Amino acid sequence: MNGAESLVRTMAASGIDVCFANPGTSEMHFVAALDRLDLIRCVLALQENVATGAADAYARMTGEPAATLLHLGPGFGNGLANVHNAKKARAPMVNVVGEHATYHIEYDAPLTSDIQGIVGPVSDFVVTTNSPDDVGTDTAATVAAAKSWPGKIATLILPANSAWDTTEKVGKPQQPDGPEPVNADDVAAVAEALKSGKKAVIFVSGAILEEPALTNLGKVKAATGVDLLAQTSNRRIDRGAGRVAVNKLPYPVDHALETLKDYEYVILLGTREPVSFFAYPNKPSRLSPDGSEILNLAGPQQDTVKALDMLIDLLGAGNAEPELVEAEPAPDVSGLSGEITPEIISQAFRAHMPEDCIIVDESITTGRAFFPDSKAAPPHTWLQNTGGAIGVGLPYAVGAAIACPDRPVMVLQSDGSGMYCNQALWTMARENLNVTVLIFSNRAYRILEGEMKGVGVEKMGHVAENLFGLNKPDIDWVGLSKSMGVDAERVDDASGLSPAIQKGLALKGPYLIEIVF
């Protein structure tokens, strides 16, 4: 057995089932070991940000980390943005980054780089394996680190000679770290606040937005009348008919301030206090109203699920009946025609959402109505960009579809962001993933026009127009999609929306709809 085989055996024993990969020469022994042992499913990505984004979504949907296989420092660099997003999601991920043989590093060959330096800022755990005998233990530690509460980015750097030299050691699976304990005084303070009759909101993210904890959150609301509000962007929200509804804090600062302005208590559960996405001149970073009190029920590193249980006990809310969303029939969209607007897209999308679908939302400006409009749709799961680095939609769809082959995946994708990782379409075709992609082809970085005003710049000149415009030339998303093997069509009249979405959902494999408006 060589080190690479020890790596594969240890990963498989530790529960790694899937590896999103773009390997190179320094990873050849790892590839050979994957080949011989056939314990882990390998999915090829044509650019590393597809691999890391897919691994993030896979983890969000299964609760377990996938592995990525990346080629030295620059290979990790190509995938860094989606590792950043995963870190902000607190999603578990195991990155295996190849390195030159240890004795080769001093020669500063072209691909030599400071890999530890490159991976460090977006990893919670990093280890470099410097002998084949260490591979097993280091791998087990890496997977355990990834699985530690609430989900960590764990990166193993594997020098080529650690992979190809022999060893007899396979790593034993290690126990991940659990959450930090809940502070009973914090829970008591929250219970008091909720009984005070003052206006309060639970500001929440993380595991509480998923079943079964979500129902407990509804019990607290039912017992106390507290409002529920999720972060603007979240790892995952289970929602729809039969579930507890949680709104999200709006992205625009003024809307967010308006949403929060009357609260006397802002209670944090699995997140930090509400802050604006960006700073703007003469607008606050902190969004809680002046004079409000911020109470920490449990932070992201603490056992949020248990904190909620303890709160329910203190409130005597165990038998409270949470208000569940009543199913509403799909809107009748048979008569849609004429000009396409974001509102009409939202109706058409909502009308056809299948039961148990997974929605990947990178719709930016087009999509602000999608979330509220789909509140009473059939039960579904909503995935968002948690780190603000654009280019997640298509990679997330790959990971979610591989994680949940029986659940249809729909991608709400703005055009500018979609171009970042367009290579993900090819993986969708290759793996015949059940994905329907809606591209919102407004042919601009539309959000930047608003942001320009938001930072106080009123007048847009030709340089800004040039930097914000995705026209000249228009991108032909149908041609782009077909070029990578994903069938596609273009819709430029509202009458075409429903038939296109129905066609996409009926297909077993991927389908892309370019919506021009």
Place this chain on the structure above:
Amino acid sequence: MNGAESLVRTMAASGIDVCFANPGTSEMHFVAALDRLDLIRCVLALQENVATGAADAYARMTGEPAATLLHLGPGFGNGLANVHNAKKARAPMVNVVGEHATYHIEYDAPLTSDIQGIVGPVSDFVVTTNSPDDVGTDTAATVAAAKSWPGKIATLILPANSAWDTTEKVGKPQQPDGPEPVNADDVAAVAEALKSGKKAVIFVSGAILEEPALTNLGKVKAATGVDLLAQTSNRRIDRGAGRVAVNKLPYPVDHALETLKDYEYVILLGTREPVSFFAYPNKPSRLSPDGSEILNLAGPQQDTVKALDMLIDLLGAGNAEPELVEAEPAPDVSGLSGEITPEIISQAFRAHMPEDCIIVDESITTGRAFFPDSKAAPPHTWLQNTGGAIGVGLPYAVGAAIACPDRPVMVLQSDGSGMYCNQALWTMARENLNVTVLIFSNRAYRILEGEMKGVGVEKMGHVAENLFGLNKPDIDWVGLSKSMGVDAERVDDASGLSPAIQKGLALKGPYLIEIVF
């Protein structure tokens, strides 16, 4: 004036003419200042690795840095791989990376990251500008750092409030650091070695491979009989008819060892000793033969041009007549037909190379004959991937074409690498760049099949086949190219090569030829 305007004024005064950009909210004031002042040409890239690759090639062709405009840590991360390549090329580059307003960083908003940590491993110089009054001085220092010999990666991190708050200060252009001095004893030792009658080679990279230093290199050869050998990958080589020919060290280790085996002296000029690109089991990292003596004429940080002048003086070679390549007529390719092979592509490419063209070579396995076959072509410039992070071909073409609008650019592009930054095609169309792209569509990461054997793995199973294959589905490069506005055609018979290349070269704007073989 605000800090952003100070930045633009200082950059322009320091000689920055072009900015390859993908901005976001935190860079809006910079965009507004670029707009108001209109001193710097802005070129939009749809993914940051296009921007950084283009800036690298722009610098290689002009000798001056371009700027990049990148959106926080993840935006830099997206462009990190091509910054790595530029660093290995020792190409000058000025990166402007937006950051949250300083007071906003502590709130850990979604896009907050350790920007200094992310940029550090691939930057030679980093400064964070923490007040608008510092912007001018910091910018001047950044540009000067980039221009320092032999070319540096200089990164300015610009918090949004440093950009939007007012200042009266514009930076004065600063003097870049020149090269480190040459050691006269080193030059004398090399002169002695060259007079010894022992077999010697000058192993060279950097500025010496460009005119006018290249001709001086030829004088040393003419006077002493020394062989000339460039690194495997170089920033830029000026070559063709009427110039001094310099071969390159082959990439495969066995070929490289064979090339070097008889040398008693290996003389370094602008590079380090020859080493293999990767380590392989039971093969050496160092490629110079045992018992050879390695002499350093001048390292990359030293004044290599002056060292060569000093050597010529010591050798009395000032009047030596360098051997210049005699022009050879283009091969007759009118009769090509039938199966396409790399050799036939090489002939067709060579036959149509225009005078003064710029060749961007990311041809990997397909292209091993291209360089020798084009030795006696009309004078031209050859650009290579210096850092081994694939995905340079299309971005380099953007930068080279913007740097030299009067010189036709030809891209020799393997398909796997080309997919990495396919978004560069859109920028080619938008800017109507004079680029002809040849895609070598062998539908595999072909090099990895060889590398697998190279590291000692003989048997390839279905996992490796899956990870190395770019078929299933085939990528339709013609459709992909047209979807981004670049006209294209497919050639799958040798008879089609010449007409397609002629058509591409005749067009003023970009054209792509997918060569399927």
